[in-house]
Amino acid sequence: LAASFGNQSLAGLRVLVSAGPTYEDIDPVRFIGNRSSGRMGFAVAEAAAQAGAEVTLVAGPVSLATPAGVMRRVDVRSAAQMHAAVIGAAVHADIYIGAAAVGDYRPLEVSAVKLKKRDGDDLTLRLGENPDILASLAAQTEHPFLVGFAAETHDVADYAQGKLRRKGLDMIAANQVGGGLGFEAADNALTLYWADGAAELARAAKPELARQLIAHVAARYRATRG
Ligand code: CTP
Ligand code: CA
Numbered sequence: 001l002a003a004s005f006g007n008q009s010l011a012g013l014r015v016l017v018s019a020g021p022t023y024e025d026i027d028p029v030r031f032i033g034n035r036s037s038g039r040m041g042f043a044v045a046e047a048a049a050q051a052g053a054e055v056t057l058v059a060g061p062v063s064l065a066t067p068a069g070v071m072r073r074v075d076v077r078s079a080a081q082m083h084a085a086v087i088g089a090a091v092h093a094d095i096y097i098g099a100a101a102v103g104d105y106r107p108l109e110v111s112a113v114k115l116k117k118r119d120g121d122d123l124t125l126r127l128g129e130n131p132d133i134l135a136s137l138a139a140q141t142e143h144p145f146l147v148g149f150a151a152e153t154h155d156v157a158d159y160a161q162g163k164l165r166r167k168g169l170d171m172i173a174a175n176q177v178g179g180g181l182g183f184e185a186a187d188n189a190l191t192l193y194w195a196d197g198a199a200e201l202a203r204a205a206k207p208e209l210a211r212q213l214i215a216h217v218a219a220r221y222r223a224t225r226g
Pocket of ligand 2: 102
């Protein structure tokens, strides 16, 4: 029962979650991607639904079934498609949790035909910067409560707190990548930061961590937005 969550309930709230990688096409058979499995984001979507929220999930290219209780799923491929899907759905969202590993750059030219190997020659790809989904939302006068993720290989706390401030987020979930944690791993460990606080979520399976994250998001949402 949603009511049993107390101030950790998301009953009556609409939660938008992005998850997975993005693929930036080079030609009809090649792309630039990343190692995100989507499992953390899908676990967050499921935990939000368990907490009573109406959940919309925007998913990059992953091979995962839609979690129980998720109302709507929008599948996208590129960062530009994810940007458009999230900006559109955010109008109807109270909370946006950006768990997706959004590609920062895309090939400026996408070949309509397969690029052919030219023996002995190097190949140079020109990449252009993709729009930042979280920053675009933060720039809107009315926007959902914003939660970001920061997966870092080093200086985790500094980079995460920098992103919290620079992107204008309400909360960020930081994790160290590597050592059997993070991308492509079953376990994760997170440190949550908000403007005037932090919480350490010890190493656990992603579904368990997702439930703890959602409890903190609900508490911070209630504290700042009623
Ligand atoms: N993010 C986003 N749009 C982008 C890139 C990232 O919304 N174009 C979001 C991610 O979903 C995540 C957060 O921003 O919630 C942090 O992503 P991250 O890649 O760690 O941060 P960047 O600002 O891209 O910095 P860098 O990759 O240089 O660490
Ligand atoms: Ca990035």
